Amino acid sequence: MSANDTFKLDGKDIPFQAGDTVMDAALRAGEYIPHLCHNPEFKPHGSCRVCVVEVNGRHLSACTLPAAENMQVDNNSAAIMDQRRSLLQMLFVEGNHICPACEKSGACQLQAVAYYTRMLSPHFSHFFPKRSIDAAHPDVVFYFNRWIVCGLCERASHEVDKKDVFSTSGRGINSKMIFNSATGKLGDTDLLLTDKAVSVCPVGAILPKHQGYEVPMGERLYVTLRICVVGDVHDKSHE
């Protein structure tokens, strides 16, 4: 494999290096493939399925798909965008996402990707699950309503913070997020505001306390530029 290998993404040549996934190569080339559970700092997860693309009639997640020469990848076809919208709608009805009342609104990847896929309504019947808030930590709040099962805080806490504060528990639609403390409360874990697990959250599930609406609504990340241009909420370049 030479450094000049390429594959086609929606007809465009994308160069890739050995070991690249389709997502890696696309990100490097500045091409946007919508995603939620993927974060280039962590090993691909492949769980949200928002980055699923079509290759030779097969639907595969771009973040786990090894790039191969001359691969024809459909990322923006109508069929793929329809599927993505359905997946986003599923995520919206699974939890309780009240955007106007959320501090993360305007800087939330779930919301931004939903706009990007032109999602206009949740479409499916809401599950309206009864979920609580864990506000016992002095500096951090966890809103279970907004949790999207992306596993990023779990991975960050394990790999970067070396703390294993978060664990995805349960099964199927009864999956839940649990915290590693005797009481099960976030406040009794060793989580710190400065932990990677806090800043990595793509939605408003984990938010710092004692601050709110510091950036006015009209000036927030995805209000000024679409997510396909500006990228992920946790990108260093925004800070």
Next chain:
Amino acid sequence: MQSYESELMEKFLTALLSDTGDAPGRLLQYLCAIQHRYSYVSRSAVQILSDRLRMPAAQINAVVDFYAFLYTVPRGEFNILFSDSITDRMLDNISLLNSLCELLNIAPGVPRADNRVTVDVTSCTGICDQGPALLVNDQVISRLDDVRIQRISELIEAGTSLSEWPASFFMVEDNIQRRDNLLSAQISPGSAINTWREKGSDGVLKLLDQSGLRGRGGAGFKTASKWRFCKDTIADQHYVVCNADESEPGTFKDRVLLNTFANDVFEGMTLCAAVTGARKGYLYLRGEYRYLLRDLEATLQQRREANLLGDHISGQKDFSFDIEIHLGAGAYICGEESALIESLEGKRGIPRVRPPFPVTNGFRNQPTVVNNVETFVAAAKISVLGSEWFSATGTNESVGTKLLSVSGDCSRPGIYEYPFGTSIRQILDDCGANNVQAVQVAGAAGSTIPPGEFDRKICFEDISTGGSIIIFNGQRNLLDMVKNFAHFFCHESCGFCTPCRVGTPLMKDLVDKVVAGHATEYDLQEMRNIGQVMQQASHCGLGATAPNPVLETLEKFPHIYAQQLSSKTYEPAFDVDAAVEISRKLTGRDDPAAHIQEDS
């Protein structure tokens, strides 16, 4: 201050951990042992395990919460789980469950206050030919009827220990109705290992290649190729894993193979170890089959004593191999090979990202052969009896025979071994099925075959199956099956990926809406759309096949839906009157004005 309970637990766990070595990878096995002994996994048990294994308690709790057979509250002296597959439903298991609950004065799923008993349901227990069935602790009771239910309630009330219950309750017959090559031919323990000594690994692989043996789980990967890939992958260790997590509703052939042909299963695993260079093998036994554990352990012990397992097998200086049995704990997803490996490593059964495949990066990231129980039996026999013995039957693409588990509406349910290429019609004739409306082949994830397709054949090139055949006669409402399977998948989805985690409950709700008579054409189209997203976007085969029962019946049996539609065009998404019930309760009103009437 330490409580009495946690002192006892400390003692129990100290013994448990010293017996088997403190490997975090054995977590699930420890949890199964705790569950078995105490009827639940207590907080103090988790805390002690967390300290001893140096694992975060949350990770242990996450494992406990994943597996259906691990509980966080005591289930009591008798934990009763009625098998609740469609075949049990057809035999009216629910009225038996209700009478037992009535006799014991409890509600399903709620432990009785005296810590005596809990009655609940569980996914298919693999006793479909002798149902309705239940599990009581780790034992199976088959052929339930009113008399047995009455007796069970008396035994529970009297606190009679399970060992004193009538032995006839626990009889599970093999029920082999038709034998062909595989079940007729006998080989003696050690004979496959002798073949390897004579012919070497390449010789055995050549035999398997020539025989055309393909995996019996349903996917049909060539066995010789899988073993060769594993052998050729350079690594510290190689592993052999037997997938005995037979969980597809309606499948029970592995129950029979493990009960009567265990030596052949272990022979096949040992042969695979000889070929691939593995020193360690695992039999992953589904929790529902725990009642087979003691006999299986005894067979392993006999083989160790006969020098067919352990160090220097059959006097071969370079060949040491042993087999350990790992228990599952109620999770259909663990039949998927990479989820099975995660579970073997003591974790939640979440399917891995593939590639890499287990054959190069499997158990503990080492090359691992995962084969079906039936595949190991076939491989052992081929090595002794020759490839021609095997390839004498079957079709070009599907060589040999297949064990089918036949249940549902027929006079002779049980195990049928047929050459590949046998038609559905032939099977129906042989098992005494009349007036058949549909045959569900390959379980909940499989296909629904209408009478017009009964000449189709069981083989990889036509209808591929792990062996489940469920028959529905003309009196059945097929929607009962669709509903049972939709609920099954919702219960069994691991929750890792969005389309399966959210798609399965959406599908379940829509099927329930159809059954309740509230659905419209729009809802049917919704089911097709959701089904397509699940098929295309899911992370693994469970999600991709979960919509099958709905999609297959929508296409081939549209009338079962059409007759349920309340209106062709519009039906409110919810019942307005039911929605104000909470307000009525709060205000204490129930007069006519507190009800919302439908417009007439």
